[in-house]
Amino acid sequence: MGFINFIMLAGILAASLGISLLITVPLTGALVRLRANYNPRGLQLDAEGNIEPHTGPVVTSFFGMLRRVKRIEGWAGLYKGFMPTLLFSLVLTIFAVTVLDANSPSRTGRVDPPATGVTGTLMYSLLSMLVSLPAAIITYRSITTPYKLPFFRPLYSLRILLTPTERRRPWVIYLTPGLLTAEVLHVAYTALLLSGLRSLLLPRPGSDDYTFSTFRFGIYLAIEILSTAVLCPLEVITTKLAIQRNHAAPEYNSVEQEVEDDGMDGEAYTEYAGAEEDVIGLRHEKDPYLSFTDCAKSIVAEEGWTALYRAWWITLLGGIASVFATVAPAMSA
Template sequence: MAGFFESLFLAITLAVSLVVSLGITVPLIGALVRLRANYNPKALQLDPEGNVDVHTGPIVTSFFGMLQRVYRIEGWAGLYKGLMPTATATIVMTGFAVAAMDSRTLATHGRVDPPDVGVLAAFVYAVFGTLVALPAAIITYRSIVTPYRLPYFRPIYSLRILLTPTERRRPWILYLTPGLVAAQVLQIAYTVVVLHGLRRLLLPADNISPVKFGIYVAIEMASTTIICPLEVITTKLAIQRNHSTAEYNSVEQEVEDDAVEAPEYAEYSGQEEDVIGLRHEKDPYYGFADCVKRIVDEEGWQTLYRAWWVTVLAAILSALAAGAAIVQSMDVGHN
């Protein structure tokens, strides 16, 4: 009976944590994704036919500026775009961590931080995280940047808007989105193998040194130089759609609108502008290296570090959570 109440208390705690976490983080994640996805080249570009393409996105250089712009154009509903896919992915990842690894904290599909477990278990968690994170990132990021209003409880309808007919017929093609798997694998490998390994080395479960903890925090913060560009690249690649139209590249938008008629936020807000600008559908990124090169050439290397301080903050919070977990386990052991 005691075990039942303990499990019930854990379930209630995680549920409350999930609601509070999503209520706070979803608007912030939405602004971050839009800021990093916004396409704003430094100079005029040529379209595939050689004509000058003057399409650029709005010039928004700050995280809070994007947050304010989203609220002005799309209102509260726009701030919570991406809520359902984020919640679903979080529940799946947390359920796996609780059931398989006896974790007691929420897990997300953003930064895949494994629970404080062994190397093999962390690897299993990373593999599972990769399988879940990639389609979750695609659906979440697309639901955030789409101009269409997506209902919360009609997933099939929403997927018809977010995914192309090719992606719905062959959902595994999402894993073949050029460059996306490479970006996800590099990010998760660095987080799980490098940072998790250093955490176990510098912060053993039975002891914690202030000096070693400070070194670990510094390493987490310095890792922003690697993780932030990978997050930006992942965002830009995830919003590219796959299709099988012969006359178009495989990652470009569908030629037809898929006969989906959905209301746009502009119809409700009275605004005639989109929150962000996106790259022309006939000129996609062809892979990881091509994405890096084009971002640097067209938008500048600074684009790779948009909202870098958010990544630094996430690193600090991750380090503090690891330290707190060790202190808590030491207290339990002493008692």
Template sequence: MAFLGFFDILILALSLGILLLITVPLSGTLVRFRANYNPKGLQLDAEGGAQPHTGPLVTSYFGMMRRVYSIEGLAGLYKGFMPTLLSALALTLFAVILLGESPSSPRRTGSYHGPSASIIPTLVYSIFDMLVSLPAVVITYRSVTTPHKLPWFQPMHSLRVLLTPTERRKPWILYLTPGLLLTQAVHIAYVVVLMRPLGRWFLPRQEGSAVPEFSAWRLALYFALVLLSTGILTPLEVIATRLAIQRNHASPEFNSVSQEEEGDAEDVAEYAGAEEDVIGMRSEKDPYMGMVDCAKRMVDEEGWGALYRAWWLTFLGGLGAAGSP
């Protein structure tokens, strides 16, 4: 067990802050692009009449980034910075203090990185890590997608905007968001049980070497594995994003994951000049009721392409994993 002084923690926070200055706009754009509700064709109004969809039509990752900047400016690109920083700092301190990592270069924590290279301990560790970090993920995703301008140093005020009264009274209800835990667990299980062991088999490492053995046929097999895995993992990542931004409440006149209509976002500043929301949001009176339901409704309402938004980022991440231990 390692012990850190004040300056160690300060250096960790500063280094993470600098890293997040680069990554937060990229990850925030990804969350918004995948969360954007863009139904095809006509929609039915309350009286059963057909109406064309009038929300934003964004068809590319970089198109979403341009839209965020044009509507909310640079500040909009850094939505979610504080919850991301705090959660990353907490996970890094966990790795340093409890896992004995070096404060100067702690191992990156997160899913699929466990204290053992064998499958079962890594799977257990990854599931545990997901359970610990899930509330932070939910809050971060919601802070990115909310149309409101949240103060950086008033966390309680921000939580009143991001969480419903029910969620504030019963924080554990975040774990009961329909389908969210299952989607995350399936993603972890696929990567830990199938993708990583196969990847190590296709690109093995000699004992004591951090560089895998490269050959044309091994690279071809690994490329095919990553391509196939992208087809499986990308929909899970998109579904997890959609489910994470749904808010839970217990009001009898709504479904169990709809949001309260009043009192959540009173006296919250809007972005100057923002006459429209950056992304479209699906009606919270008709929420997704689970992983399979979310996939089915996305295909029915938005088409198959909605499940594969920014698939190339998942693909590049898979290719990059070839160099990880």
């Protein structure tokens, strides 16, 4: 592929992705905020061991969170995370189309590999794991930060989103407690297990030697529906771990608050609400999740097991949409 053709392809993909993200980014932002919101059931202890009631926002519904974002942060707040979502989606899409020659690259918010062979699936899965972790960190923090992030000032935005430790040693983000485990499990389940089952049960796009079977379609649809029980908790845990910032002061835990100033001097979204009110509440940085298992146990103990299934129906609809998008060409033939 020539350089001019590559630039034209990138421009077309960026334009199409940008249009679709105009619709999906506000919805994704509400979903991330809902799953990131820290809403403990009981009383908490402060640093001195005194009982202190939880004073953060209690939002339990997806559309309730969407309305809250609009009320406090306005339209600009609804589109927080637009640029990192566009950039990371564009990277994976260009890789799938140009390197793997795929005609159906992965859909936004889902780690489905494109329609390629085993080698292509492994290549895409590896790149996805390498890209998805920093993508999750930057995108989720962009969405949950109370500060305004200019679209075209990436260095300023990174100073707000990343700690001094993360800016000096970017590889530290791959050591975020539990996050790599969550990403590997998610990618392994969707890009390897579900992809393998899909190739066995459903017709591949462009294949002439495979006929559509209602029975096999029903089996795979049921698998996708039941997978919600696995994927939704992984997505909730990933969200909570991705927004947990890494610090490196020697007298503190490696994920706790640093002594030095984080440089968070940006403009906050307070002009819409007229008061110092954040959209969501977050767990204190001096009480971090220490691992994937610790995060899961802490969520259940502090917020209840239902917190692992916040907006489960969105994960379910995403899986069903993935199935129908795969078999649509065969069903219409």
